[in-house]
Amino acid sequence: MKLFTYAKVAGGASNALAEAKGKTGSHHIAGGTNLIDLMKENVMAPAHLVDINALELNQIE
Amino acid sequence: MTVNGETKSVSIDPRTSLLDALREYMGLTGSKKGCDHGQCGACTVLVDGRRINSCLTFAVMYQGQKVTTIEGLANGDQLHAVQQAFVKHDGFQCGYCTPGQICSAVAMLAEAKAGCASAVTADLAAANVTLTDEEIRERMSGNLCRCGAYPGIVEAIRSLAEA
Numbered sequence: 670m671k672l673f674t675y676a677k678v679a680g681g682a683s684n685a686l687a688e689a690k691g692k693t694g695s696h697h698i699a700g701g702t703n704l705i706d707l708m709k710e711n712v713m714a715p716a717h718l719v720d721i722n723a724l725e726l727n728q729i730e
Numbered sequence: 731m732t733v734n735g736e737t738k739s740v741s742i743d744p745r746t747s748l749l750d751a752l753r754e755y756m757g758l759t760g761s762k763k764g765c766d767h768g769q770c771g772a773c774t775v776l777v778d779g780r781r782i783n784s785c786l787t788f789a790v791m792y793q794g795q796k797v798t799t800i801e802g803l804a805n806g807d808q809l810h811a812v813q814q815a816f817v818k819h820d821g822f823q824c825g826y827c828t829p830g831q832i833c834s835a836v837a838m839l840a841e842a843k844a845g846c847a848s849a850v851t852a853d854l855a856a857a858n859v860t861l862t863d864e865e866i867r868e869r870m871s872g873n874l875c876r877c878g879a880y881p882g883i884v885e886a887i888r889s890l891a892e893a
Contacts, residue, residue, distance in 0.1 A: 672743075672744070672745065673744060673745070674744075675744045675788070675790055677791070698791070700786075700787070701786060701787050702768050702783065702786045702787075705747070705786050705787065705788065706767055706768060706786060709766070709767070718744075718788075720791055722791065
């Protein structure tokens with residue numbers, strides 16, 4: 670697996686977009702059960718992972 | 731992170747899966763590495779009471795959270811109710827999938843108690859779930875047992891669902 674940098678964002682969804690903006694190879698991660706499997710096989714190789722688990726998204730609008 | 735009630739601090743590569751962090755860096759080898767692709771469920775652990783496949787998630791994502799592994803279920807020499815049920819109903823043969831099966835069953839019983847529906851639940855809006863054998867098999871379908879101890883596993887879980 671290629672090395673990546675990691676950041677966890679909290680608050681509103683715009684923070685997740687701001688964190689990824691301008692960074693080549695950024696990818697958002699929530700559960701990761703698909704992405705991490707693909708990363709293990711080098712199918713996906715994100716340079717920067719933005720963890721969105723702490724975002725305050727708890728309702729369907 | 732807090733693992734089985736103890737605060738653990740490790741300095742690891744961000745690529746380390748939660749499973750590898752538990753097994754290789756914290757010495758908790760109860761959780762097993764079966765397929766390492768999220769297909770077998772042998773690595774199932776509880777994070778804040780919810781079951782997850784620890785092989786398909788990075789340890790770095792769980793900073794500050796509560797992880798419970800098979801080692802953390804028993805209270806001293808007193809086995810957890812699910813562990814007792816597995817022993818009583820012969821819910822294993824070789825035992826490799828058992829830590830995952832038991833962690834999964836603990837969370838699965840809590841999910842059913844909270845009224846979570848499954849793919850085979852007839853009435854999705856029902857407040858109470860009756861854990862029939864079909865329901866138990868569906869809800870435990872993420873945990874494979876190559877020995878085929880399923881009848882014992884279902885029996886063990888059914889005994890707890892009825893209790």
